[in-house]
Amino acid sequence: MIKRLWAAVEWATEALLILSIVAMTVMCLAQVGWRYLLGDPLIWSEEAARYLFVWVAYLSGWLAWKHRAHVAVDIVHYLGGPLVRKASEALVEAVVLIFCLYTFYTNLGLLRLTTGQPSATLGLPMVWVYAGYSVMALLIAGDIVVGRLSGGRLARDPVEEVQAS
Template sequence: MVFRIWSWAQQTVLALLVLLFVAMTLTCTAQVVWRYVFGDPLIWSEELARYLFIWIGYLSAWVAWKHRAHIALDAVNYLDAPALSAAVGRLVEVLVLGFCLYTLWSSFTIVSITHGQPSAVLEIPMSLVYSGYSAMAALIALDIVFGWLAANRAPVPAQLSEL
């Protein structure tokens, strides 16, 4: 049951990522059209596009982790010993999990401090922008934990060697 919920959550985040990308593309297109066709630039579009891009970047970092596509993780592929590669892969997962949990905990302070601070143009709480990092850290941490619980994922970059 928990794995089904996790699978649903992953699909939801991937759908959200697509929606954010579409929204950013439409926002940037509207910005260009209003500026050059109508001669009346939109004052909110640049800020919205920037905040959407920030969230896209954070959620994409989770997707890269999920597929073990980070450049730093690729270096583990070049070890010639499968047992050593597996051990290093698990060590990387432990280190990344620790980093994600620590920074997730620390990000709560930033998010709470900035909740009352509105953005310059849209006047949305800046905590909405900064919480993108919290979402990424939580997703990566959950991916590691559920990967361990499922015990069906090879350690870090084994999938990449088959490409």
């Protein structure tokens, strides 16, 4: 049950990531088109694209964690045999989980501070921009917890990938 629920969360997050990249690309193209073809730049598109980029960066950080594609996570696999690999995976996950939960907690102060602060052009509450980090931290923590509760996750093994190719 928890794996199915988590799979739905992952699917929705990946869909949001794709839609954000598409929206950001369309906004940037519209900005260029309006500026050079019509001689009148869009005022809002640059700020909107920038804030979408912030969210894309955070959601991509979670996606890289999900696929264990971060360099620091990959390098641990080269330390030794399966026992060392399993122990190092558990250690990395524990450190990352503690870091994510701690920074999520500390980021709540920033979110409270920026609740009433509007962005310069759009008037968007800045809390929505800064919430991207908290979402990423919760997604990474959720990946670790759900993976452990469901009997461990199957992390991709870069050593076997290199040997297979």
